[in-house]
Amino acid sequence: xxxVQATGVQGRVTGGFEPVRELFEQQFAxxxxxxxxxxVYHRGQPVVDLWGGLADEDSGRPWQExxxxxxxxxxxxxxxxxxxxxxxxGLLKYDDPVAKYWPxxxxxxxxxxxxxxxxxxxxGVPQMPDGIRAEMLLDWDTMVNExxxxxxxxxxxxxxxxxxxxxxxxxxxxxxxxxxRSVGAFFRDEIAQPLGISELHIGAPASAEPLxxxxxxxxxxxxxxxxxxxxxxxxxxxxxxxxxQAMEGDMxxxxxxxxxxxxxxxxxxxxxxxxxxxxxxxxxxxxxxxDGVRVLSEATVRAMSERQTFRPDAVIxxxxxxxxxxxxxxxxxxxxxxxxxxxxxxGLGGSLGFADPEIGLSFGLVLNALEVDLIGTGRSGALxxxxxxxAEAVA
Numbered sequence: 001x002x003x004v005q006a007t008g009v010q011g012r013v014t015g016g017f018e019p020v021r022e023l024f025e026q027q028f029a030x031x032x033x034x035x036x037x038x039x040v041y042h043r044g045q046p047v048v049d050l051w052g053g054l055a056d057e058d059s060g061r062p063w064q065e066x067x068x069x070x071x072x073x074x075x076x077x078x079x080x081x082x083x084x085x086x087x088x089x090g091l092l093k094y095d096d097p098v099a100k101y102w103p104x105x106x107x108x109x110x111x112x113x114x115x116x117x118x119x120x121x122x123x124g125v126p127q128m129p130d131g132i133r134a135e136m137l138l139d140w141d142t143m144v145n146e147x148x149x150x151x152x153x154x155x156x157x158x159x160x161x162x163x164x165x166x167x168x169x170x171x172x173x174x175x176x177x178x179x180x181r182s183v184g185a186f187f188r189d190e191i192a193q194p195l196g197i198s199e200l201h202i203g204a205p206a207s208a209e210p211l212x213x214x215x216x217x218x219x220x221x222x223x224x225x226x227x228x229x230x231x232x233x234x235x236x237x238x239x240x241x242x243x244x245q246a247m248e249g250d251m252x253x254x255x256x257x258x259x260x261x262x263x264x265x266x267x268x269x270x271x272x273x274x275x276x277x278x279x280x281x282x283x284x285x286x287x288x289x290x291d292g293v294r295v296l297s298e299a300t301v302r303a304m305s306e307r308q309t310f311r312p313d314a315v316i317x318x319x320x321x322x323x324x325x326x327x328x329x330x331x332x333x334x335x336x337x338x339x340x341x342x343x344x345x346x347g348l349g350g351s352l353g354f355a356d357p358e359i360g361l362s363f364g365l366v367l368n369a370l371e372v373d374l375i376g377t378g379r380s381g382a383l384x385x386x387x388x389x390x391a392e393a394v395a
Contacts, residue, residue, distance in 0.1 A: 035063035037274035041282035072347030075270030080325020124152025134249030161314030168267025200276035277364030
């Protein structure tokens, strides 16, 4: 029998944010989670740090303080922030051609693609290269070499399509070419360590393995929903090619392995706790500063978080608002909320991280029960809505 005390919701909540705990407990009671952590900062202070459930459903290993989860595209927000540091230092410009730093990328009509277009998903190469198997995602050189050969599926700059997996290699390789460090090492050195965050990684160290939870898919399809999936996300569709549906191999198994945790797949395999994620975004909610540590200037945070595009996405189909590497708020039903000043990123299955500087809010949610959720609706959006309402009430 599962130890109730070990798997019940634990942690800390500051006065005024109790509704977050109440909803989190309700979600567990309704069976919406296996294990999860949720954290909130407000005006630079931690006000919610909660966790509960099981880190591994099969073994009964409890979710503990500091437990982390692979959080899929929530990783994109970490990756984009690295590039903005380089831009602030004058080492690159957003309107520079990618090929200025990565000459091989110019192949097949991409010589004019800009860093701005990478960040706003306008580069025209959301599709995975042909013949990619899941385990090849862990081979950095192979992935960037194959992506550099791709031809755009639309004229760059004329359309927006979610670069679900290629985004991380595109932005990460620019970081590597400009700085010399991998994007994971850059993130650790320039963001996580200065902010005192030990539970936020693009490429987790082996020492983190005991604290990483096990993903478990709860995604089930009826014949009817499977038909819709194949229509819109089949292997031959652009969405299927962008989201890796055409890859051979088991992505979940890969991301549940030590090899999958320790490699750098900077659009998809970030390993993080909720409080680590919320703390990073708390720095951005503070316009680049937290606890006396400045990572970015206010001007850069304002520029990188401003919505750049909003139109139906060629991959996701729904209208999406993109800032420079982040999804924005201001879209009904999206978890970042009603203000376009809110920016961050959701991850496949339900993870979510974002900042809303207008009300000084940052939010982090990580979990291991994967649902049909690409943009952070459902459980994630409900918790974000409550956290936002609390922040507005105590502002």
